[in-house]
Amino acid sequence: MELAALQLAVCLVQVVFIPHDSKKLKQRMEKPLTEDEYETGIAKFADMFVLDHLEQPFMQTRGVKGKEVSLQKFFIGLPEKASTSPFAHAFFNEVDEVEKACPSCVAIALFQQATNGVSLGGRFFTVGLKGASPVTTLIVHQNLRQRIWVNLLSEGFLAEKELYSTKPEENIPTWKIPIRIKKKTAESAHKIGLLRGLFWQPARVELRKGSDSEIVCDVCGVETAEHFVGFCQEPLPYKRDGFWRHPHSPVDVVQKSYFKFWSQVPTWANLSQFFWEKKSSDEGQAPALVITQYNKVWHDKPITISIGGYISSRENTEKIEARRHEMYSLPAGWENKLDNAERLIKLAIEVKALLRGIIYGLATDKGPGDLPALFRKPKNFNKSNTVESLTNRASELYMQSVETVVHEILRTIKWNEMETVIQDFKKRIENFAIEAFTTTMEPYNRNEKFIPKIILKQNELHHGLKQIFQ
Numbered sequence: 001m002e003l004a005a006l007q008l009a010v011c012l013v014q015v016v017f018i019p020h021d022s023k024k025l026k027q028r029m030e031k032p033l034t035e036d037e038y039e040t041g042i043a044k045f046a047d048m049f050v051l052d053h054l055e056q057p058f059m060q061t062r063g064v065k066g067k068e069v070s071l072q073k074f075f076i077g078l079p080e081k082a083s084t085s086p087f088a089h090a091f092f093n094e095v096d097e098v099e100k101a102c103p104s105c106v107a108i109a110l111f112q113q114a115t116n117g118v119s120l121g122g123r124f125f126t127v128g129l130k131g132a133s134p135v136t137t138l139i140v141h142q143n144l145r146q147r148i149w150v151n152l153l154s155e156g157f158l159a160e161k162e163l164y165s166t167k168p169e170e171n172i173p174t175w176k177i178p179i180r181i182k183k184k185t186a187e188s189a190h191k192i193g194l195l196r197g198l199f200w201q202p203a204r205v206e207l208r209k210g211s212d213s214e215i216v217c218d219v220c221g222v223e224t225a226e227h228f229v230g231f232c233q234e235p236l237p238y239k240r241d242g243f244w245r246h247p248h249s250p251v252d253v254v255q256k257s258y259f260k261f262w263s264q265v266p267t268w269a270n271l272s273q274f275f276w277e278k279k280s281s282d283e284g285q286a287p288a289l290v291i292t293q294y295n296k297v298w299h300d301k302p303i304t305i306s307i308g309g310y311i312s313s314r315e316n317t318e319k320i321e322a323r324r325h326e327m328y329s330l331p332a333g334w335e336n337k338l339d340n341a342e343r344l345i346k347l348a349i350e351v352k353a354l355l356r357g358i359i360y361g362l363a364t365d366k367g368p369g370d371l372p373a374l375f376r377k378p379k380n381f382n383k384s385n386t387v388e389s390l391t392n393r394a395s396e397l398y399m400q401s402v403e404t405v406v407h408e409i410l411r412t413i414k415w416n417e418m419e420t421v422i423q424d425f426k427k428r429i430e431n432f433a434i435e436a437f438t439t440t441m442e443p444y445n446r447n448e449k450f451i452p453k454i455i456l457k458q459n460e461l462h463h464g465l466k467q468i469f470q
């Protein structure tokens, strides 16, 4: 919810108070807008972002028919409650946790669902401009006001990039000029201006107001008279042509697609995607435009970014399994240190592959100390006793330990003392791999006949580690 709210605020300020150039952007970071500047700025948009506008409501369409759907459908993964609950990755325990909500929470959820969610259901409902559940990265700064400005792109930067149409008629939001749905003519991405793209609503939805005189918002707990209780939706199978570059998400520049989170891959394993540009003959990545601009405007400053998004299911990318929200910091000088960060990450991943290979071998290699039999016999077969689950257990233990160290090392890294950093990192991940092996093997160590094989594999692990680190 926090990242979604920040992104909505950034998008609103981006289109209403777009800074002329980097000088102006820096000034805005220093000094708040005056009351006059604020009033003049918003006056032009008085009618634009109104959630219950009679004819053209914010990110909706009037006159949508169909069955009313629960508001909760908009709130997938949103309330931060999950982080303190014992079900850290479960979104909701009940199907009716969000039945009524205040306009602020509903606006954030509506925006988030359209921008970073998956389709509202089936092939007749199209996803947003970034595809299903893309990763979002925004820069973090000391206070909320600066956190918004630091994520705004200046007109100068945008003109250089030439990514968005600047024609006024192509920069009108979808609730004022609907997405073209005629079968043959697709809506071209290069004709979508910044405002139209930032608030792109790929679905035909209409919120339904509640009739109670006062309610308590199911999401934030505020008491409010104005509230919403559901929405109606209609299919909108439109075609789109081309790639629209969203300023808040890192992209695969070769595939022309947005990066996603996958459940088995921790965020740090793909860290380079979020900070650095890379291009070779067959692959290429670029960070979110706000990070590219930060690199230019605040060169030689440390950086902290918030990385968030939903975790897609491998089987069905339209299905969301969990969500992720993490922060990463790098000290000053990070701009050209892609190789250093990649060295650390590569080592950690190589050790993970070694550990998985050893555990897998232990559970499948035939020979003395008949451990594989435990995993082969059908009578012992259950979910917690398969080769895969054993291998996953060990690699999860290892990856969890590495994650804390990666955060710590990156935050404090001394770029000019890389050799010491690497040596220290090697020692720590070596210990993590050994610990993960020992913990995973603990239940089998109790049986004497397995011990020789476990020792054999433990030696293989030590040997493998030496080879990786030499």
Ligand SMILES: [Zn+2]
Pocket (backbone or CB within 6 Å): 101, 102, 103, 104, 105, 106, 217, 218, 219, 220, 221, 222
């Ligand atoms: Zn609320």
